[in-house]
Amino acid sequence: MIVPLLDLKPQYALLREEIRRVIDEVCDSQQFIMGPKVEELEREVARYCGCEFAVGVSSGTDALLLSLMASGVRAGDIVITTPYTFFATAGAVARLGAQPLFVDIERDTFNIDPSCLEDTLKKLDRGSAKRARAVIPVHLFGQCADMESILKIARDWGLLVIEDAAQAIGADCRFTDGSLKRAGNMGDCGCFSFFPSKNLGAFGDGGMVTTNSRELYERLKIMRVHGAFPKYHHRIIGGNFRLDALQAAVLLIKLRHLDEWTSKREKNAQYYNKMLRNAGPNPIELPKVKRGVRHIYNQFVIRAAGARDALRDYLASSGIGCEIYYPVPLHTQECFLYLGYGKNDFPVAMEAAETSLAIPIFPELTTEQLAYVVEIISQFFAQKIS
Numbered sequence: 377m378i379v380p381l382l383d384l385k386p387q388y389a390l391l392r393e394e395i396r397r398v399i400d401e402v403c404d405s406q407q408f409i410m411g412p413k414v415e416e417l418e419r420e421v422a423r424y425c426g427c428e429f430a431v432g433v434s435s436g437t438d439a440l441l442l443s444l445m446a447s448g449v450r451a452g453d454i455v456i457t458t459p460y461t462f463f464a465t466a467g468a469v470a471r472l473g474a475q476p477l478f479v480d481i482e483r484d485t486f487n488i489d490p491s492c493l494e495d496t497l498k499k500l501d502r503g504s505a506k507r508a509r510a511v512i513p514v515h516l517f518g519q520c521a522d523m524e525s526i527l528k529i530a531r532d533w534g535l536l537v538i539e540d541a542a543q544a545i546g547a548d549c550r551f552t553d554g555s556l557k558r559a560g561n562m563g564d565c566g567c568f569s570f571f572p573s574k575n576l577g578a579f580g581d582g583g584m585v586t587t588n589s590r591e592l593y594e595r596l597k598i599m600r601v602h603g604a605f606p607k608y609h610h611r612i613i614g615g616n617f618r619l620d621a622l623q624a625a626v627l628l629i630k631l632r633h634l635d636e637w638t639s640k641r642e643k644n645a646q647y648y649n650k651m652l653r654n655a656g657p658n659p660i661e662l663p664k665v666k667r668g669v670r671h672i673y674n675q676f677v678i679r680a681a682g683a684r685d686a687l688r689d690y691l692a693s694s695g696i697g698c699e700i701y702y703p704v705p706l707h708t709q710e711c712f713l714y715l716g717y718g719k720n721d722f723p724v725a726m727e728a729a730e731t732s733l734a735i736p737i738f739p740e741l742t743t744e745q746l747a748y749v750v751e752i753i754s755q756f757f758a759q760k761i762s
Protein backbone atom coordinates (compact mmCIF):
# COMPACT_ATOMS: atom_id res chain seq x y z
CA MET A 377 0.00 0.00 0.00
CA ILE A 378 1.13 3.55 -0.72
CA VAL A 379 0.53 6.22 1.89
CA PRO A 380 1.96 9.56 0.81
CA LEU A 381 2.90 12.11 3.45
CA LEU A 382 0.45 14.45 1.76
CA ASP A 383 -1.91 13.92 -1.16
CA LEU A 384 -3.84 16.98 -2.32
CA LYS A 385 -5.66 15.23 -5.16
CA PRO A 386 -8.71 13.99 -3.21
CA GLN A 387 -9.29 17.51 -1.91
CA TYR A 388 -9.14 18.89 -5.43
CA ALA A 389 -11.46 16.17 -6.74
CA LEU A 390 -14.09 17.33 -4.24
CA LEU A 391 -13.87 20.99 -5.24
CA ARG A 392 -12.85 20.70 -8.86
CA GLU A 393 -15.97 22.16 -10.52
CA GLU A 394 -16.34 24.99 -8.05
CA ILE A 395 -12.69 25.98 -8.24
CA ARG A 396 -12.53 25.87 -12.01
CA ARG A 397 -15.60 28.11 -12.12
CA VAL A 398 -14.00 30.84 -9.98
CA ILE A 399 -10.73 30.56 -11.86
CA ASP A 400 -12.75 31.19 -15.03
CA GLU A 401 -14.39 34.18 -13.36
CA VAL A 402 -11.00 35.69 -12.59
CA CYS A 403 -9.78 34.94 -16.11
CA ASP A 404 -12.86 36.57 -17.61
CA SER A 405 -12.36 39.64 -15.45
CA GLN A 406 -8.65 39.83 -16.42
CA GLN A 407 -8.16 41.42 -12.97
CA PHE A 408 -5.22 39.43 -11.63
CA ILE A 409 -3.61 41.72 -9.09
CA MET A 410 -5.43 42.17 -5.77
CA GLY A 411 -9.03 43.32 -6.31
CA PRO A 412 -12.34 42.15 -4.78
CA LYS A 413 -11.38 38.49 -4.25
CA VAL A 414 -8.32 39.47 -2.24
CA GLU A 415 -10.38 41.93 -0.18
CA GLU A 416 -13.04 39.30 0.48
CA LEU A 417 -10.40 36.78 1.55
CA GLU A 418 -8.86 39.36 3.88
CA ARG A 419 -12.23 39.92 5.56
CA GLU A 420 -12.87 36.18 5.83
CA VAL A 421 -9.44 35.30 7.23
CA ALA A 422 -9.59 38.21 9.70
CA ARG A 423 -12.96 36.90 10.88
CA TYR A 424 -11.73 33.32 11.02
CA CYS A 425 -8.82 34.33 13.24
CA GLY A 426 -10.89 36.72 15.35
CA CYS A 427 -8.80 39.71 14.23
CA GLU A 428 -9.77 43.22 13.13
CA PHE A 429 -7.61 43.33 10.02
CA ALA A 430 -5.84 41.10 7.53
CA VAL A 431 -3.56 41.88 4.61
CA GLY A 432 -3.12 39.34 1.80
CA VAL A 433 0.50 38.87 0.76
CA SER A 434 2.61 36.87 -1.63
CA SER A 435 3.78 34.11 0.75
CA GLY A 436 4.30 33.20 4.38
CA THR A 437 7.90 34.31 4.04
CA ASP A 438 6.78 37.70 2.78
CA ALA A 439 4.22 37.90 5.58
CA LEU A 440 7.15 37.68 8.02
CA LEU A 441 9.36 40.08 6.08
CA LEU A 442 6.59 42.65 5.60
CA SER A 443 5.55 42.40 9.27
CA LEU A 444 9.09 43.08 10.39
CA MET A 445 9.44 46.00 7.96
CA ALA A 446 6.09 47.50 8.89
CA SER A 447 6.94 47.13 12.60
CA GLY A 448 10.02 49.24 12.00
CA VAL A 449 12.61 46.49 12.56
CA ARG A 450 15.85 47.72 11.02
CA ALA A 451 19.47 46.76 10.49
CA GLY A 452 21.22 46.20 13.81
CA ASP A 453 18.04 45.34 15.73
CA ILE A 454 17.78 42.03 17.54
CA VAL A 455 14.84 39.72 16.89
CA ILE A 456 14.47 36.68 19.13
CA THR A 457 13.14 33.40 17.81
CA THR A 458 13.48 29.64 17.88
CA PRO A 459 16.21 27.69 16.07
CA TYR A 460 13.73 24.86 15.47
CA THR A 461 11.52 26.18 12.68
CA PHE A 462 11.36 26.56 8.93
CA PHE A 463 14.20 28.70 7.64
CA ALA A 464 12.01 31.68 6.68
CA THR A 465 11.35 32.66 10.32
CA ALA A 466 14.96 33.69 10.88
CA GLY A 467 15.73 34.33 7.21
CA ALA A 468 13.31 37.26 7.16
CA VAL A 469 15.11 38.80 10.15
CA ALA A 470 18.56 38.43 8.62
CA ARG A 471 17.45 39.82 5.25
CA LEU A 472 16.68 43.13 6.97
CA GLY A 473 20.17 43.23 8.44
CA ALA A 474 18.71 42.54 11.87
CA GLN A 475 20.22 39.86 14.08
CA PRO A 476 18.34 36.63 14.82
CA LEU A 477 18.89 35.70 18.46
CA PHE A 478 17.92 32.11 19.13
CA VAL A 479 16.52 30.61 22.31
CA ASP A 480 15.84 26.94 22.96
CA ILE A 481 12.49 25.18 22.74
CA GLU A 482 10.25 23.22 25.09
CA ARG A 483 10.76 19.51 24.74
CA ASP A 484 7.05 18.69 24.73
CA THR A 485 5.77 21.16 22.15
CA PHE A 486 8.83 21.98 20.01
CA ASN A 487 7.91 25.65 20.61
CA ILE A 488 10.00 28.46 22.05
CA ASP A 489 10.58 28.01 25.80
CA PRO A 490 9.47 31.14 27.70
CA SER A 491 11.98 30.51 30.48
CA CYS A 492 14.83 30.38 27.94
CA LEU A 493 13.48 33.58 26.41
CA GLU A 494 13.56 35.33 29.77
CA ASP A 495 17.02 33.99 30.68
CA THR A 496 18.43 35.13 27.36
CA LEU A 497 16.97 38.61 27.79
CA LYS A 498 18.39 38.88 31.31
CA LYS A 499 21.85 37.99 30.06
CA LEU A 500 21.93 40.69 27.38
CA ASP A 501 24.28 43.60 28.02
CA ARG A 502 22.65 47.01 28.07
CA GLY A 503 23.48 47.82 24.47
CA SER A 504 22.02 44.57 23.21
CA ALA A 505 18.95 44.87 25.41
CA LYS A 506 18.31 48.24 23.75
CA ARG A 507 18.56 46.68 20.31
CA ALA A 508 16.13 43.87 21.12
CA ARG A 509 12.98 44.83 19.23
CA ALA A 510 10.79 41.81 18.68
CA VAL A 511 10.18 38.15 19.37
CA ILE A 512 8.80 35.69 16.80
CA PRO A 513 7.14 32.71 18.48
CA VAL A 514 6.35 29.94 15.99
CA HIS A 515 3.26 27.78 16.46
CA LEU A 516 5.10 24.75 15.17
CA PHE A 517 3.26 21.84 13.54
CA GLY A 518 -0.08 23.50 14.41
CA GLN A 519 0.16 23.93 18.18
CA CYS A 520 0.31 27.40 19.71
CA ALA A 521 3.40 28.44 21.61
CA ASP A 522 2.96 29.39 25.29
CA MET A 523 1.67 32.81 24.30
CA GLU A 524 0.47 33.95 27.70
CA SER A 525 4.00 33.67 29.13
CA ILE A 526 5.64 35.05 25.99
CA LEU A 527 3.32 38.06 25.86
CA LYS A 528 4.06 38.86 29.49
CA ILE A 529 7.81 38.69 28.96
CA ALA A 530 7.51 40.75 25.78
CA ARG A 531 5.53 43.40 27.63
CA ASP A 532 8.13 43.53 30.43
CA TRP A 533 10.96 43.97 27.93
CA GLY A 534 9.15 46.19 25.43
CA LEU A 535 9.29 43.68 22.59
CA LEU A 536 6.91 43.42 19.68
CA VAL A 537 5.38 39.98 19.19
CA ILE A 538 5.12 38.68 15.64
CA GLU A 539 3.45 35.27 15.54
CA ASP A 540 4.68 32.86 12.91
CA ALA A 541 1.35 31.10 12.45
CA ALA A 542 2.27 29.65 9.05
CA GLN A 543 1.43 26.13 10.25
CA ALA A 544 -1.35 27.05 12.64
CA ILE A 545 -4.42 28.56 10.99
CA GLY A 546 -7.35 27.89 13.33
CA ALA A 547 -5.22 26.68 16.25
CA ASP A 548 -6.16 28.29 19.52
CA CYS A 549 -5.30 28.46 23.20
CA ARG A 550 -7.09 29.44 26.37
CA PHE A 551 -5.67 32.16 28.59
CA THR A 552 -5.96 32.07 32.37
CA ASP A 553 -8.66 34.77 32.24
CA GLY A 554 -10.78 32.25 30.33
CA SER A 555 -10.52 33.90 26.92
CA LEU A 556 -9.92 31.69 23.92
CA LYS A 557 -7.63 33.13 21.26
CA ARG A 558 -6.73 31.92 17.83
CA ALA A 559 -3.29 31.90 16.30
CA GLY A 560 -2.59 35.27 14.73
CA ASN A 561 -4.77 37.11 17.25
CA MET A 562 -2.44 37.18 20.24
CA GLY A 563 0.65 39.14 19.28
CA ASP A 564 1.01 42.47 17.48
CA CYS A 565 0.49 40.60 14.23
CA GLY A 566 0.24 37.06 12.88
CA CYS A 567 1.87 35.63 9.75
CA PHE A 568 0.16 32.92 7.73
CA SER A 569 1.26 30.88 4.75
CA PHE A 570 -0.94 29.39 2.05
CA PHE A 571 1.82 27.19 0.67
CA PRO A 572 0.01 24.13 -0.73
CA SER A 573 1.14 21.84 2.11
CA LYS A 574 -0.35 24.03 4.85
CA ASN A 575 -3.82 23.27 6.20
CA LEU A 576 -5.23 26.01 3.97
CA GLY A 577 -3.22 25.76 0.78
CA ALA A 578 -3.38 27.84 -2.38
CA PHE A 579 -2.61 26.78 -5.95
CA GLY A 580 0.82 28.29 -5.59
CA ASP A 581 2.28 30.76 -3.10
CA GLY A 582 0.29 33.05 -0.86
CA GLY A 583 0.15 34.41 2.66
CA MET A 584 -1.61 36.77 5.06
CA VAL A 585 -0.77 39.10 7.92
CA THR A 586 -3.39 39.60 10.63
CA THR A 587 -3.42 42.37 13.20
CA ASN A 588 -5.66 44.31 15.57
CA SER A 589 -3.69 47.53 15.18
CA ARG A 590 -5.10 49.98 12.66
CA GLU A 591 -1.79 51.78 12.48
CA LEU A 592 0.14 48.60 11.66
CA TYR A 593 -2.58 47.60 9.19
CA GLU A 594 -2.19 50.87 7.29
CA ARG A 595 1.59 50.44 7.14
CA LEU A 596 1.29 46.83 5.99
CA LYS A 597 -1.05 47.86 3.18
CA ILE A 598 1.20 50.68 2.01
CA MET A 599 4.43 48.69 2.25
CA ARG A 600 2.84 45.80 0.34
CA VAL A 601 2.82 48.06 -2.73
CA HIS A 602 6.32 49.54 -2.56
CA GLY A 603 5.35 51.99 0.16
CA ALA A 604 3.31 53.98 -2.31
CA PHE A 605 0.63 56.27 -0.90
CA PRO A 606 -0.89 57.82 -2.83
CA LYS A 607 0.17 55.97 -5.97
CA TYR A 608 3.68 56.93 -7.15
CA HIS A 609 4.40 58.84 -3.95
CA HIS A 610 6.79 56.96 -1.67
CA ARG A 611 7.39 58.14 1.88
CA ILE A 612 8.58 54.71 2.99
CA ILE A 613 10.31 51.84 1.19
CA GLY A 614 8.21 48.74 0.74
CA GLY A 615 8.17 45.99 -1.81
CA ASN A 616 5.93 43.91 -4.03
CA PHE A 617 4.20 41.67 -1.50
CA ARG A 618 0.85 41.33 -3.28
CA LEU A 619 -1.48 38.33 -3.30
CA ASP A 620 -2.88 37.19 -6.67
CA ALA A 621 -6.61 37.33 -7.29
CA LEU A 622 -6.47 33.74 -8.58
CA GLN A 623 -5.04 32.49 -5.30
CA ALA A 624 -7.58 34.46 -3.28
CA ALA A 625 -10.44 33.01 -5.34
CA VAL A 626 -9.23 29.44 -4.71
CA LEU A 627 -8.58 30.10 -1.03
CA LEU A 628 -12.07 31.54 -0.49
CA ILE A 629 -13.57 28.26 -1.62
CA LYS A 630 -11.19 26.15 0.42
CA LEU A 631 -11.63 28.25 3.57
CA ARG A 632 -15.25 27.08 3.80
CA HIS A 633 -13.99 23.52 4.25
CA LEU A 634 -11.13 24.24 6.60
CA ASP A 635 -12.90 23.37 9.85
CA GLU A 636 -14.09 20.05 8.45
CA TRP A 637 -10.56 19.24 7.24
CA THR A 638 -9.06 20.19 10.59
CA SER A 639 -11.53 17.90 12.41
CA LYS A 640 -10.44 15.06 10.18
CA ARG A 641 -6.79 15.73 11.00
CA GLU A 642 -7.73 15.69 14.70
CA LYS A 643 -9.56 12.37 14.24
CA ASN A 644 -6.55 10.88 12.49
CA ALA A 645 -4.36 12.09 15.35
CA GLN A 646 -6.69 10.47 17.87
CA TYR A 647 -6.48 7.21 15.98
CA TYR A 648 -2.69 7.26 15.93
CA ASN A 649 -2.54 8.19 19.61
CA LYS A 650 -4.78 5.32 20.58
CA MET A 651 -3.27 2.69 18.30
CA LEU A 652 0.40 3.59 18.65
CA ARG A 653 0.14 3.81 22.42
CA ASN A 654 -0.98 0.19 22.43
CA ALA A 655 1.28 -1.04 19.66
CA GLY A 656 3.51 -3.14 21.89
CA PRO A 657 6.81 -2.09 23.41
CA ASN A 658 8.33 0.77 21.47
CA PRO A 659 10.24 3.93 22.27
CA ILE A 660 7.89 6.18 20.30
CA GLU A 661 6.81 9.42 21.86
CA LEU A 662 3.51 10.75 20.59
CA PRO A 663 2.85 14.48 20.18
CA LYS A 664 2.02 16.20 23.46
CA VAL A 665 -0.72 18.77 23.46
CA LYS A 666 -0.87 21.32 26.24
CA ARG A 667 -4.04 21.77 28.26
CA GLY A 668 -6.41 24.31 26.78
CA VAL A 669 -4.72 24.23 23.40
CA ARG A 670 -6.21 23.16 20.09
CA HIS A 671 -3.56 21.52 17.91
CA ILE A 672 -4.54 21.61 14.23
CA TYR A 673 -1.97 19.00 13.15
CA ASN A 674 -0.37 20.53 10.11
CA GLN A 675 2.11 17.82 10.96
CA PHE A 676 1.86 14.80 13.25
CA VAL A 677 5.36 14.52 14.63
CA ILE A 678 6.49 11.56 16.68
CA ARG A 679 9.87 11.02 18.28
CA ALA A 680 11.84 7.82 17.97
CA ALA A 681 15.03 8.29 19.96
CA GLY A 682 17.87 6.09 18.74
CA ALA A 683 15.77 4.59 15.95
CA ARG A 684 14.53 7.55 13.95
CA ASP A 685 16.62 7.12 10.80
CA ALA A 686 16.04 3.37 10.64
CA LEU A 687 12.31 3.89 11.16
CA ARG A 688 12.26 6.51 8.42
CA ASP A 689 13.96 4.11 6.01
CA TYR A 690 11.62 1.28 6.99
CA LEU A 691 8.53 3.44 6.43
CA ALA A 692 9.86 4.70 3.11
CA SER A 693 10.60 1.19 1.85
CA SER A 694 7.08 0.16 2.91
CA GLY A 695 5.51 2.92 0.78
CA ILE A 696 4.81 5.35 3.61
CA GLY A 697 5.78 8.97 3.17
CA CYS A 698 7.50 10.65 6.09
CA GLU A 699 9.77 13.61 6.64
CA ILE A 700 12.12 15.08 9.19
CA TYR A 701 11.04 18.54 10.29
CA TYR A 702 13.72 19.82 10.72
CA PRO A 703 17.00 17.95 10.33
CA VAL A 704 19.28 20.98 10.79
CA PRO A 705 18.43 23.52 13.52
CA LEU A 706 18.92 27.07 12.29
CA HIS A 707 21.82 27.94 14.61
CA THR A 708 23.90 25.27 12.82
CA GLN A 709 22.96 26.30 9.27
CA GLU A 710 25.95 27.34 7.23
CA CYS A 711 24.46 30.74 6.37
CA PHE A 712 24.09 31.53 10.08
CA LEU A 713 27.59 30.54 11.14
CA TYR A 714 28.42 34.26 11.33
CA LEU A 715 26.11 34.49 14.33
CA GLY A 716 28.73 32.52 16.23
CA TYR A 717 26.63 29.77 17.78
CA GLY A 718 28.04 26.45 18.90
CA LYS A 719 26.42 23.19 17.90
CA ASN A 720 25.43 22.43 21.49
CA ASP A 721 23.99 25.82 22.38
CA PHE A 722 20.39 24.58 22.09
CA PRO A 723 20.31 20.98 23.25
CA VAL A 724 16.54 20.60 23.17
CA ALA A 725 16.32 21.79 19.57
CA MET A 726 19.24 19.55 18.65
CA GLU A 727 17.58 16.53 20.24
CA ALA A 728 14.36 17.28 18.36
CA ALA A 729 16.27 17.40 15.09
CA GLU A 730 17.76 14.00 15.85
CA THR A 731 14.59 12.22 16.97
CA SER A 732 11.52 13.72 15.27
CA LEU A 733 9.62 12.23 12.36
CA ALA A 734 6.42 13.44 10.69
CA ILE A 735 4.01 10.75 9.52
CA PRO A 736 0.98 11.16 7.21
CA ILE A 737 -1.92 13.05 8.83
CA PHE A 738 -3.79 14.73 5.93
CA PRO A 739 -7.60 14.73 6.21
CA GLU A 740 -8.40 12.34 3.36
CA LEU A 741 -6.33 9.41 4.66
CA THR A 742 -8.45 6.25 4.57
CA THR A 743 -8.99 3.93 7.53
CA GLU A 744 -6.93 1.33 5.68
CA GLN A 745 -4.05 3.72 5.17
CA LEU A 746 -4.05 4.77 8.83
CA ALA A 747 -4.12 1.14 9.95
CA TYR A 748 -1.27 0.34 7.57
CA VAL A 749 0.93 3.10 9.02
CA VAL A 750 0.34 1.76 12.53
CA GLU A 751 0.99 -1.80 11.36
CA ILE A 752 4.30 -0.93 9.73
CA ILE A 753 5.51 1.07 12.73
CA SER A 754 4.59 -1.82 15.06
CA GLN A 755 6.29 -4.27 12.73
CA PHE A 756 9.46 -2.20 12.74
CA PHE A 757 9.77 -2.23 16.52
CA ALA A 758 8.70 -5.89 16.84
CA GLN A 759 11.59 -6.83 14.50
CA LYS A 760 14.03 -4.62 16.33
CA ILE A 761 13.19 -6.13 19.68
CA SER A 762 13.00 -9.80 18.65
Ligand SMILES: *Cc1c(COP(=O)(O)O)cnc(C)c1O
Binds near residue numbers: 435461543568581583
Ligand atom coordinates in the same frame (compact mmCIF):
# COMPACT_ATOMS: atom_id res chain seq x y z
C1 LIG B 1 5.73 27.46 5.54
C2 LIG B 1 6.34 28.26 6.60
C3 LIG B 1 6.83 29.56 6.38
C4 LIG B 1 6.96 30.17 5.02
O1 LIG B 1 5.83 30.17 4.26
P1 LIG B 1 5.93 30.23 2.66
O2 LIG B 1 4.51 30.50 2.26
O3 LIG B 1 6.43 28.91 2.19
O4 LIG B 1 6.84 31.35 2.29
C5 LIG B 1 7.30 30.28 7.46
N1 LIG B 1 7.33 29.75 8.69
C6 LIG B 1 6.91 28.50 8.94
C7 LIG B 1 6.95 28.00 10.34
C8 LIG B 1 6.41 27.71 7.91
O5 LIG B 1 6.01 26.47 8.16
